[in-house]
Amino acid sequence: MNATPSKDAVLEVHAQNRAISSLLSSLPGSVQDARFDRQELTLTIGKDQIRAACEVVQAAGYNFLVDVTCVDWYPSEPRFQVTYHILSHSLRERVRLAAMVDSIDTSIDSITPVWPSANFYEREVWDLFGVRFHGHPNLRRIMMPDEWEGHPLRKDYPVEGYR
Amino acid sequence: MTEFVGTSTLLTPRPTEGSKDTTMVVNMGPQHPSTHGVLRLVVEIDGETVLKVVPDIGYLHTGIEKTCEAKFYQQVVPMTDRIDYLSPMSNNLCYCLAVEKLLEIEIPQRAQWIRVLLNELTRLNSHLVWLGTHAMDIGALTVFLYTFREREEILRIFEHVSGQRMMTSYFRVGGLALEPPLDLFDRIQKFLNILPERIDEYQSLLMGNPIWIHRIKGIGHLSAADAIALGVTGPPLRASGVDWDLRRDMPYSSYEKFQFKVPTSTDGDVWARYMVRVEEMRESVKICQQALDGMPEGDIKADAPKVILPDREKMKTQMESLIYHFKIVTEGFPVPAGEVYQAIESPRGEMGYYVVSDGTAKPYRVHMRNPTFATLQALQTMCAGRLIADVVAVIGSIDIVLGEIDR
Numbered sequence: 001m002n003a004t005p006s007k008d009a010v011l012e013v014h015a016q017n018r019a020i021s022s023l024l025s026s027l028p029g030s031v032q033d034a035r036f037d038r039q040e041l042t043l044t045i046g047k048d049q050i051r052a053a054c055e056v057v058q059a060a061g062y063n064f065l066v067d068v069t070c071v072d073w074y075p076s077e078p079r080f081q082v083t084y085h086i087l088s089h090s091l092r093e094r095v096r097l098a099a100m101v102d103s104i105d106t107s108i109d110s111i112t113p114v115w116p117s118a119n120f121y122e123r124e125v126w127d128l129f130g131v132r133f134h135g136h137p138n139l140r141r142i143m144m145p146d147e148w149e150g151h152p153l154r155k156d157y158p159v160e161g162y163r
Numbered sequence: 164m165t166e167f168v169g170t171s172t173l174l175t176p177r178p179t180e181g182s183k184d185t186t187m188v189v190n191m192g193p194q195h196p197s198t199h200g201v202l203r204l205v206v207e208i209d210g211e212t213v214l215k216v217v218p219d220i221g222y223l224h225t226g227i228e229k230t231c232e233a234k235f236y237q238q239v240v241p242m243t244d245r246i247d248y249l250s251p252m253s254n255n256l257c258y259c260l261a262v263e264k265l266l267e268i269e270i271p272q273r274a275q276w277i278r279v280l281l282n283e284l285t286r287l288n289s290h291l292v293w294l295g296t297h298a299m300d301i302g303a304l305t306v307f308l309y310t311f312r313e314r315e316e317i318l319r320i321f322e323h324v325s326g327q328r329m330m331t332s333y334f335r336v337g338g339l340a341l342e343p344p345l346d347l348f349d350r351i352q353k354f355l356n357i358l359p360e361r362i363d364e365y366q367s368l369l370m371g372n373p374i375w376i377h378r379i380k381g382i383g384h385l386s387a388a389d390a391i392a393l394g395v396t397g398p399p400l401r402a403s404g405v406d407w408d409l410r411r412d413m414p415y416s417s418y419e420k421f422q423f424k425v426p427t428s429t430d431g432d433v434w435a436r437y438m439v440r441v442e443e444m445r446e447s448v449k450i451c452q453q454a455l456d457g458m459p460e461g462d463i464k465a466d467a468p469k470v471i472l473p474d475r476e477k478m479k480t481q482m483e484s485l486i487y488h489f490k491i492v493t494e495g496f497p498v499p500a501g502e503v504y505q506a507i508e509s510p511r512g513e514m515g516y517y518v519v520s521d522g523t524a525k526p527y528r529v530h531m532r533n534p535t536f537a538t539l540q541a542l543q544t545m546c547a548g549r550l551i552a553d554v555v556a557v558i559g560s561i562d563i564v565l566g567e568i569d570r
Binding site: 038040042063064067069071072083085089092094096115116117119120121128141144145152157 | 232265267392405501513537
């Protein structure tokens with residue numbers, strides 16, 4: 001196994017990438033980490049800047065929000081990795097933005113003002129992981145019943161549920 | 164911190180006694196034949212005009228993503244069938260491609276071509292069910308009988324190749340489960356020979372039907388900008404004028420070697436979605452034909468003994484094969500740590516699998532990005548200001564499968 005290239009090395013190799021160049025020029029300091037693994041680019045963004053970063057990426061030609069989801073890295077902190085998959089129709093390219101959310105303040109800005117399609121995806125993340133989205137128009141459970149307690153896709157939630 | 168917010172709070176506040184407000188809230192589903200499963204719509208109407216449509220989903224939620232985390236990588240394949248029961252092969256393919264990307268293994272040409280062939284048959288299968296049920300929703304009952312006649316043959320082909328009609332699980336991480344039966348290609352060829360004229364037959368049943376035309380033309384309009392903003396993919400996106408098909412634009416599994424057209428339309432209504440899907444069926448027939456004509460010879464499994472179960476014969480004669488077999492079945496195979504997102508063009512749009520590995524034999528996280536889950540968000544835009552009867556036509560035109568919406 002090769003050592004993972006550092007953030008700066010990835011940013012340098014992919015300096016031509018539209019997402020990277022526009023993020024570095026419009027929002028300097030927002031990219032906390034960058035990885036290029038299996039032909040997929042992942043940019044970790046500071047959680048306070050995620051909405052601004054989405055706006056920048058959208059303006060750079062990544063017009064289609066494919067998906068918002070989450071990974072629970074329990075018990076390590078910050079615990080939640082909120083993942084955004086964004087596609088560009090014109091560049092035929094994808095970029096993955098990630099933002100780390102800790103378990104003390106499990107909230108992040110909603111990106112529904114940028115892409116209205118984030119509505120259902122963020123509701124799903126709230127329902128199954130318990131990550132709150134500030135500014136979401138309708139943050140209710142979507143899969144589980146409204147009165148359900150707990151967030152089933154968290155790693156400390158047993159697979160067979162509480163009995 | 165439980166929050167109880169019912170669906171009804173989203174609607175306009177109920178009129179107080181004595182007010183002249185005339186809107187009414189109608190509950191459509193979850194057990195409504197036109198909702199193709201268990202979709203509940205809370206519809207606010209003023210007379211016959213729809214003001215607001217609020218989808219309420221989750222009735223089929225079975226926690227498949229959670230279950231996947233407790234299974235070995237190879238045990239997830241049968242779960243993927245059950246997400247979208249109309250296009251099992253697409254789900255199998257997407258999951259297998261994602262794990263193969265994590266493992267960085269190369270799949271032999273023959274396996275890739277058989278995957279393409281069966282995927283296009285799946286698309287035909289799914290579109291046939293869609294056409295039949297969509298027409299039935301609108302009142303053209305006859306077409307259903309004809310489309311299910313052809314669908315039956317596809318299901319028999321699936322049974323012939325995998326032993327199962329619907330839950331095929333025929334693709335495996337690293338290739339295919341078995342060498343396809345000898346007469347499979349002849350059988351598919353016979354089916355392809357009759358299908359184009361059968362599609363003409365459906366068209367002739369529908370195009371001369373004024374009720375069908377009036378109920379779908381100009382209904383449920385969705386502009387290209389709205390479609391992109393609301394996450395719509397697949398035939399509804401193409402019907403809104405966005406020329407985007409992952410098979411052509413970001414090819415996977417050797418799709419770049421096939422010649423086909425991507426039908427589009429700029430009308431953006433139910434009619435356009437119908438025309439796009441029917442044209443897609445004709446293109447799928449062409450892809451299947453190309454796959455049959457150019458089917459390469461060779462292996463159907465990649466050369467990765469630690470991932471793929473050995474042949475039965477080898478297992479009985481070679482010690483290593485027996486050991487690998489035992490290890491894979493009892494311990495699974497470890498997958499290098501990392502995260503991938505693999506998307507394919509399923510019959511309903513962009514289906515994506517986001518698989519995160521922590522280096523063990525069980526996936527750390529499997530997330531399915533399902534096309535109709537996103538498309539459902541466009542329902543409000545398509546239905547608002549229209550008649551309540553049009554809601555049925557619009558639901559049919561986005562071709563929902565609740566299994567994949569709720570997972």
